[in-house]
Amino acid sequence: MTDSLSQFSVLALYSSMAVYAIAFILYTLDLAGIGPARFKLVRIGLSLTWLGFVLQSVATVLRGVAAGRVPWANMYEFAMTGTLMIVLVYLLVNLKWDLKFLGSFVTGLVVLLLGMSATRFYVEVVPLPPALQSYWLVIHVFVASLATGFFALGFALSLAQVLQERRERAVSAAVAKRWAWLSRFPESATLENYAYRLIVVGFVLWTFTLIAGAIWAERAWGRYWGWDVKEVWTFIIWTIYAGYLHARSTRGWRGTRSAVLAMIGFASVLFNFTVVNIFFKGLHAYSGLK
Amino acid sequence: MSQQSRAETTVVNPQLGLAGWWRWFWRQLTSMRTALLLLLLLAIAAIPGSLVPQRSADPNGVTAYFADNPELAPVLDSVQLFDVYSSAWFSAIYLLLFVSLIGCVVPRVKFHWDALRSDPPRTPANLTRLPAHEEFTVPGKPEAVIEKAHALLKRQGYRTVRFDESTPTARGAKAATASTRSRLSVSAERGYARETGNLLFHGALVGVLIAVGFGGGAGFAGQRVIYEGQAFTNSLLAYDTFNPGRWFDASSLTPYTVTLDSFNVTYEEQNQDAIGQPLDYTANVTTQLKGEVPQQAEIKVNEPLRFGNTDIYLLGNGYAPQVTVRDPEGTIVFRDTIPFLPQDTNLTSVGVVKVPDGLDEQLGLVGFFYPTVSAGHSGAFFSMYPDLIDPMLTFNVWKGDLGLNEGIPRSVYALDTSGMTKLTGQQTALASLELKPGETVALPEGLGTVTFDGVKRFVSLDVHNDPAQIWVLFFALLSLGSLLFSLFIPRRRVWVAVTQADKSSSTVSIAALARGDDVTLDDRVRELGELIRRA
Numbered sequence: 165m166t167d168s169l170s171q172f173s174v175l176a177l178y179s180s181m182a183v184y185a186i187a188f189i190l191y192t193l194d195l196a197g198i199g200p201a202r203f204k205l206v207r208i209g210l211s212l213t214w215l216g217f218v219l220q221s222v223a224t225v226l227r228g229v230a231a232g233r234v235p236w237a238n239m240y241e242f243a244m245t246g247t248l249m250i251v252l253v254y255l256l257v258n259l260k261w262d263l264k265f266l267g268s269f270v271t272g273l274v275v276l277l278l279g280m281s282a283t284r285f286y287v288e289v290v291p292l293p294p295a296l297q298s299y300w301l302v303i304h305v306f307v308a309s310l311a312t313g314f315f316a317l318g319f320a321l322s323l324a325q326v327l328q329e330r331r332e333r334a335v336s337a338a339v340a341k342r343w344a345w346l347s348r349f350p351e352s353a354t355l356e357n358y359a360y361r362l363i364v365v366g367f368v369l370w371t372f373t374l375i376a377g378a379i380w381a382e383r384a385w386g387r388y389w390g391w392d393v394k395e396v397w398t399f400i401i402w403t404i405y406a407g408y409l410h411a412r413s414t415r416g417w418r419g420t421r422s423a424v425l426a427m428i429g430f431a432s433v434l435f436n437f438t439v440v441n442i443f444f445k446g447l448h449a450y451s452g453l454k
Numbered sequence: 455m456s457q458q459s460r461a462e463t464t465v466v467n468p469q470l471g472l473a474g475w476w477r478w479f480w481r482q483l484t485s486m487r488t489a490l491l492l493l494l495l496l497a498i499a500a501i502p503g504s505l506v507p508q509r510s511a512d513p514n515g516v517t518a519y520f521a522d523n524p525e526l527a528p529v530l531d532s533v534q535l536f537d538v539y540s541s542a543w544f545s546a547i548y549l550l551l552f553v554s555l556i557g558c559v560v561p562r563v564k565f566h567w568d569a570l571r572s573d574p575p576r577t578p579a580n581l582t583r584l585p586a587h588e589e590f591t592v593p594g595k596p597e598a599v600i601e602k603a604h605a606l607l608k609r610q611g612y613r614t615v616r617f618d619e620s621t622p623t624a625r626g627a628k629a630a631t632a633s634t635r636s637r638l639s640v641s642a643e644r645g646y647a648r649e650t651g652n653l654l655f656h657g658a659l660v661g662v663l664i665a666v667g668f669g670g671g672a673g674f675a676g677q678r679v680i681y682e683g684q685a686f687t688n689s690l691l692a693y694d695t696f697n698p699g700r701w702f703d704a705s706s707l708t709p710y711t712v713t714l715d716s717f718n719v720t721y722e723e724q725n726q727d728a729i730g731q732p733l734d735y736t737a738n739v740t741t742q743l744k745g746e747v748p749q750q751a752e753i754k755v756n757e758p759l760r761f762g763n764t765d766i767y768l769l770g771n772g773y774a775p776q777v778t779v780r781d782p783e784g785t786i787v788f789r790d791t792i793p794f795l796p797q798d799t800n801l802t803s804v805g806v807v808k809v810p811d812g813l814d815e816q817l818g819l820v821g822f823f824y825p826t827v828s829a830g831h832s833g834a835f836f837s838m839y840p841d842l843i844d845p846m847l848t849f850n851v852w853k854g855d856l857g858l859n860e861g862i863p864r865s866v867y868a869l870d871t872s873g874m875t876k877l878t879g880q881q882t883a884l885a886s887l888e889l890k891p892g893e894t895v896a897l898p899e900g901l902g903t904v905t906f907d908g909v910k911r912f913v914s915l916d917v918h919n920d921p922a923q924i925w926v927l928f929f930a931l932l933s934l935g936s937l938l939f940s941l942f943i944p945r946r947r948v949w950v951a952v953t954q955a956d957k958s959s960s961t962v963s964i965a966a967l968a969r970g971d972d973v974t975l976d977d978r979v980r981e982l983g984e985l986i987r988r989a
Contacts, residue, residue, distance in 0.1 A: 290728035294735050294755040357973040364941045371937060375930045384756050386675075386767035386916040388923065389666075391511050391539045396504040403497040407490055413970070414486045425494075444504060445515065 169230035170289050173223045174282075177244065180219035181278050184251075184271045187212035191267035195345045206264040210255075213271060217251045220278075224248055231289045236305045237296055238450060239441055243281030246309045246437065247274040253313035253362075261358060265349050269320040296450065300380035308373040312433055314366030315405075319430035321359035322423035328352040329420060356423065360412065363426055367405045374398055385447060394448035397436040404429040483550070484557035492551040499547055503538030506530060510539065552663060559656045566649050573615040577639040577949045581965035586975045588964045588983045596952040596960045600638040602989040603950040603962070606982070612642035612948065639951035644944075648970060651939025658936060661929030669922030671700040679793050681774040681912035685713035688762060688917065708762035709744040717771060717911040721841050730800065730839050737768050737913050753915070763919060770914035772796040772803055773823055775847050776907040779809050782900055787812025793912040794823045795867055800837040801825050806869045807849075808856050813901055818852040818869045819887075820879075823909070847906045849887040850879035851898060944972040948982065962986055 190209040224244050228235035236245040254270045257263055292301075329352040331343050349355065377398065382388040389395060408429060411422035441448070482488055507515030516536050520527040534541035581587050592599060600616070607614050617639045676693035678686050686692045688710050698704075720734040735754060741761055742748040753759045759766040772794060779788035787809060794805030807819035826839035827846035835848065854874030857864060864870065877898045878884040887895050889906035896903050948966045955961045964983055968975045 288727035290725060290731060291722055291733055294732060297734075298756040300756075361973065368934075368937060368941065371934055375927075375934060378930070379927070380756075382923070383758060386758065386765065386769060386918055388926065391503060391508055393504040393511075396500055400497045400500050403493055403500070407493040407497065410486060410490045410493060414490050416487075417490065440504070445507075445512070447511075 169226050173226035173230060176219050176223035176226060177278065177282065180216045180223060181275055183212050183216035183219060184275045187216060188268060188271035188275060191271060195265070195268055195348070197345065206267060209267045210258065210264055213251065213267060214255060217248070217255060220244070220248050220251065233292055234302050236309065237292055237301065238287055239285040240281050240287055242309070242437065243277055243285060246312050247277050249309045249313035250274055250316045253317055257317065257362065263358065266317065266320045273316065295384055298380060298384065300376060300383070304373060304376040304380055307369050307376065311366045311369035311373055314362045314369065315430045315433050318359050318363035318366060318426050321355050321362065322426040324349050325352045325355035325359060325423045326420050328355055356419065359423065359426060363405065363408065367409065370402055370405065374402055392448060393440055393444040393446035394436070397432065397440050401429060401432045401436060404432060480557060483554050489551065489554045489558060492547060492554060496547050496551060499544050500538070502535055506535050508538060509536050552660060555656055556660065559653055563653055566653060570646055574613060574641040574643040574947060577617050577641045577951055581949055581951055581963040584965040584967055586966045586979045588979050589961065590983060590987065591955050591959050591961050592987055593959045596638050596954050599960045599962060599986070600640060600950070600952045603952070603986050604640045606985055606989065607640055607642040607948065607950070610644070612644045614640050614642040616640055637951050637953050639949060642948045645946060647939045648943040648945040651936040651943065654936035655933050655940050658929045658933035662926055662933065665922045665925035665929055669920045669926060672702065672922060673918065673920040674698045674702045676917045677914060678917065679912055679914045680714045681791050681793060682714050682716055682910040685711050687711050688764065708764065710762040711742050712766065713740040714913060715740055717913050719841070732840065735768060735771060765918045767916040767918070768913055769916045772912055773801065773825060773909050774912040775805070775821065775823055775909045777807050778905040778907055779807070779817070779902060780905070781813055781902045787902070791910055794821065798837070799840065801840040802837040806867060808858070808869070810856055810858055815853040815901070816856045817901065818856055818871070818874060819849040819904065820852065820869055822848045842909065845891060845909055847889045849904065851877040851887065853877060853901070944974065945969040946972055946975060946978070950986070
């Protein structure tokens, strides 16, 4: 029973990856300005992203049912739930603002992470060790994944902002047209606003993650903070984003510099998720990899 | 004369006085740019602690690092890289950051306090100069229009004040004409909670820092290993290791005893991918405060026991074989239950039995315990399952000087073999002693016998007391709560000015100014205009 459920989960996950990959191609063709009816490509891309999201949700839920617990207790499951959150935030934000121009980035990133996870991190369903048997696993890890979703979009918007700013300068200096694909992006000030509003949400969620993690650490390990490597990196990421917030009200740091901080922040999130989980030794050794 | 020279000095160097330098330094330190750089510096300074093992989090890792890198380790140690988070340089950064924070926040508290008790500022003369503004004409007299606008803003939670004035061109004109040319306006401000939240957030961070600092000093942390049936008393002597805080007072320990009645472990038996994985650890204990009735309690990994002003955590467990050693005449010279340290997930465990008295020579037994024994191709034993299915205990026997008489504290888990001779096991003529529960075998050289009476489980308990912990949580939650206000409540000023356009209509000017990030400002101005037009 457990076996067949987790096999269905894998099947659904591969299907979602295929759908995301097609969506990625359509989004990218649109950015490149190729295709007969360009404006329709992104809409098909968005619909496919919804479809991929549904498939991936099925995969995630089945994995959870197969395991009889929340589906975020090892690297494979972290990747599955984390990328699901990135897609979710992208889709939800698109209901409010038109951020379809980020579709290429989001689907590309998610396909890469899922591909890496399915081939390198896959582990069979195993029960939770006593250290993870806590409702804090549900709260702490889920909120951390959700924060990652907001930071990912913040990264993409900040990158777009930096490029757009250079393009705007080139255009106003009447230099030859550069990066025509960016003409479909909003102007850099708008990108900066979007990035800020998403990162602020991510920052609050991350602050919560940090505090929830400390409360859990007190229960499980007998101390609320012990500079375990994962705690260190959670702290570093928090500090970088705190720096980002301050940079926005520091003269000379608004614009490109603060955007670069937002990008370093997300790079650290990815580093924390991959390199720290796999190669660093510490109490958060729950990758499930041997 | 001295008067004159002092005057001269001040004339020559007006800015180089100590106070001036200090003011300059203080202004630099409390500037946003410095705070930002210190924040980023703090992030960078935290990195090495994740690359190099830390004494606080991983003391064994530090020992191993010294063994593996004998050249490099002392160099790293000299710049405190094994104690990054208590190092002088890391402390310097965060202390400077907090000084900068306080220096920045305190003047803002005063400023905000004044702002909270004063009216919004006078309406600017030219509203069209502000970045978000709108102008349109509506039917109705200015008095009626401004009343509606005023009521609207009040309903939206703005603090408002009316300013009725003559336009600059009408200034000095007679009151009779002023009424036709005068400008009626409302100045409104909202979102004071944004700044309140911001100040509270930074204050709460200072609170966290102070509470963390005091918590380390006032409490203690102790570790104690007990096996099933054994009890320990909450007193300094009872702990295997004890780390008191700077201001810890030993007499503050609540007198109580904790007895481990049983320790139950459940293992996975169905799932082929996780056979033998522990599913649950439960320590059943009896607790008793001095002079009170004993109580039953449970300790689990994620469920510490809060008892007697302490928190008791279940942090480790393993097997403790019971061993009896007899001399050749059959007299018991040693009988004890000895915790063995687990070496792998199947709980192959290592421990030492030290027999200092009663035999012709001092005896050291280095034991391996296998809860479910199996032999590899080479013949070496290993444990293939963590539960007690087919337990076996093996001993390598050493005789000689245990080194217990020199007054040097010795680990109970290690045998110093420098003054000893190996009698059984590798590199000797005799095989290791092998015992199943209940078995007795002879020691070599006619020294006597050793009996494996049985095996119990032991738990390793951490006992903590951190009186400031609750304050750390309080300030952390306060910072989270105030962060929400500080980031999501928009602070803005809005002005609505109305002048008479003609006999039956009025010109309305609306303008808004954000304080801090407020990307919805233009929308708000448009909405307000819409409401006034419809009203």
